[in-house]
Amino acid sequence: MTAAEEGDAKEEVGSTWRWFWRGFLHAARLPMFVMALTFLGIGSLAREAGVSLGVALASTFLVWAGPAQVIFFGALAQGLALPAIALSVSLSSVRLLPMCVSLLPLLRRPGQGAAMSLYTAHHIAVTGWVESIRRLPGMPQNARLPWFLGLVHGLYFAASIATVAGYVLSGTVPREIAAGLLFVTPIYFIAALVRNSREPIDWLALALGFALTPLLKPLIGAGFDLLAVGLIGGTAAWVAQRWLNKRKAENGR
Amino acid sequence: MTQLDWWSGGLWPYAALILFGFLPSEFWRALSVFVGRRVDEGSPLLEWVRAVSTALLAGVVANILLTPSGALATVPLAARLAAMAIGLAAYFALRKSVIMAVIAGEAAIIGFAWWFGP
Numbered sequence: 001m002t003a004a005e006e007g008d009a010k011e012e013v014g015s016t017w018r019w020f021w022r023g024f025l026h027a028a029r030l031p032m033f034v035m036a037l038t039f040l041g042i043g044s045l046a047r048e049a050g051v052s053l054g055v056a057l058a059s060t061f062l063v064w065a066g067p068a069q070v071i072f073f074g075a076l077a078q079g080l081a082l083p084a085i086a087l088s089v090s091l092s093s094v095r096l097l098p099m100c101v102s103l104l105p106l107l108r109r110p111g112q113g114a115a116m117s118l119y120t121a122h123h124i125a126v127t128g129w130v131e132s133i134r135r136l137p138g139m140p141q142n143a144r145l146p147w148f149l150g151l152v153h154g155l156y157f158a159a160s161i162a163t164v165a166g167y168v169l170s171g172t173v174p175r176e177i178a179a180g181l182l183f184v185t186p187i188y189f190i191a192a193l194v195r196n197s198r199e200p201i202d203w204l205a206l207a208l209g210f211a212l213t214p215l216l217k218p219l220i221g222a223g224f225d226l227l228a229v230g231l232i233g234g235t236a237a238w239v240a241q242r243w244l245n246k247r248k249a250e251n252g253r
Numbered sequence: 254m255t256q257l258d259w260w261s262g263g264l265w266p267y268a269a270l271i272l273f274g275f276l277p278s279e280f281w282r283a284l285s286v287f288v289g290r291r292v293d294e295g296s297p298l299l300e301w302v303r304a305v306s307t308a309l310l311a312g313v314v315a316n317i318l319l320t321p322s323g324a325l326a327t328v329p330l331a332a333r334l335a336a337m338a339i340g341l342a343a344y345f346a347l348r349k350s351v352i353m354a355v356i357a358g359e360a361a362i363i364g365f366a367w368w369f370g371p
Contacts, residue, residue: 029352030351030352030355034355041323051266052266054267055266055267055270058267058270059270059274059275062270062271062274062275062279063270063274063275063278063279065278067313068274068277068278069274070322072270072273072274074322082269082272082273083273085273085274086272086273086274086276086277087277089273089274089277089278090277090278090280090281092278093277093278093279093280093281094281095306095309095310095313096278096281096282096285097281097282097284097285097288098302098303098305098306098309099285099306100281100282100285100286100289101285101288101289101292101299101302102292102299102302102303102306104285104286104289104292105289105292105293105294105299106294114286114287117286118282118283118286121282121283121285121286122279122282124282126310126313129306130310133303133306137294175324175327175366175370176324176363176366176367176370177363178323178324178325179323179324179325179327179328179362179363179366180359180362180363180366181324182317182321182322182323182324182325183325183333183336183358183359183362184355184359185314185317186314186317186318186337187336187337187340187354187355187358187359187362188351188354188355189310189313189314190311190314190337190340190341190354191340191341191344191351191354191355191358192351193307193310193311194341194344195344195349195351196307201300201304202304202307204304205304205305205307205308205311206307206308206311207311208308208311209307209308209309209310209311209312209315210311210312210314210315211315212308212312213311213312213315213316213319214315214319217316217319225312226309226312226313226316227309229308229309229311229312230305230306230308230309230312231305231308232308233304233305233308233309233311233312234301234302234304234305234306234307234308234309235301235304235305237304237307237308238297238300238301238304241300241304242297
C-alpha cells in the first residue's frame with residue numbers, strides 16, 4: 001500500500017465528520033459573519049415587536065428564513081392581524097420551493113425516505129443555497145450531506161448568538177451602522193450570485209431578476225411580484241440557454 | 254395594544270409563532286420534497302428551477318435596494334445603487350473575492366449614511 005492509498009483509507013473512516021467539519025469551516029470564512037450581521041437586525045426587530053427573547057430565538061430555529069422573520073416581527077410591531085401575517089410570511093417563503101427543489105436532488109442519498117428529505121429541506125435557506133448549489137456537484141456523493149449540514153450548523157451557530165445579541169442591543173445602534181447592517185444581505189447575495197455565475201443562463205437569470213423587479217412591482221402587487229420575477233426571469237434565461245446550446249450544436253456539425 | 258396583551262401570556266406566543274410564522278413558511282419546504290422527487294441531478298428541469306431561484310434571489314436584492322426599511326431608507330436611492338456598484342467593482346478588481354465585495358460595499362454605505370445624515 002502506498003502512502004496515498006493509506007491516506008485514502010484513513011479518510012474513509014472519519015470521513016463523515018471530516019466533511020461536516022469542512023462545511024462548518026467553510027461557513028466560518030464569510031457566511032457566518034453575514035448571518036450574524038443579518039440576525040442582529042432580526043433580534044433587534046423582535047424586541048421592538050414586543051415578544052420575549054425565547055420567541056425571538058425560537059423563530060430563528062423554526063422559521064430559519066430571514067425575510068420571513070423580518071415580515072413576521074415587522075407586521076407584529078405594526079399590529080397586523082395574524083392571518084394576514086401568515087399570508088405575507090408564506091408569500092415571502094415561496095422562493096424556498098425552487099431552492100429546495102434544485103438543491104435536494106444533490107443531497108439525496110439512494111433509498112432515502114421522505115422524513116430524511118423533510119429534515120434536510122428544513123435547513124435549506126438562501127445563504128446555504130447560494131454557498132452550496134455550485135459546490136455540491138463537484139463533491140463525492142457521500143460527502144455532500146455532511147458538508148451541507150456542517151455548513152448550515154455553522155450558520156445556525158452564528159445566527160442564534162446574533163439573535164440574542166441583537167435583542168439585547170436593540171435601539172442602541174447608531175443610524176449609520178444600522179444602515180450598514182441592512183445592506184449586508186443585498187451586497188453579499190449579489191456578490192455570491194456573481195461568483196456562482198458561469199454560463200449565460202446564470203448571468204441572464206441574475207440580470208433579468210434585477211431588472212424585472214422595478215418593472216413588475218407596480219403591475220403585480222401584494223407579494224406576488226417576486227414570484228412573477230422569478231418565473232419570468234428564470235424561464236427566459238433557461239430558454240435563451242437552450243437556444244444557445246442548440247445553435248452551438250448545429251454550428252459544430 | 255390588545256394584540257400585544259394577547260401575545261404576552263405563557264405559551265401562546267410560541268403557539269402563534271408556529272401557526273402564523275413556522276407553518277406558512279415550512280409549507281413550501283415540505284411541498285418541495287414531494288414536487289422534487291422525480292427531479293434528477295443534471296436534468297433540464299433542475300437547470301430551470303435553478304434559474305428561477307437565481308432570478309428570485311436577484312429580485313429579493315432589487316427589492317431591498319428599491320424599497321428598503323428602517324435606517325437604510327435614510328440613504329438616497331442613488332447612493333444605495335452606488336454602494337452596490339462599488340462592492341461589485343471591488344469583487345472584480347480584487348481577485349473575485351466576495352469578502353472584499355462585502356467590505357467595500359459596507360464601507361461605502363456607512364460612508365453615504367454618514368454623509369447624507371441629518
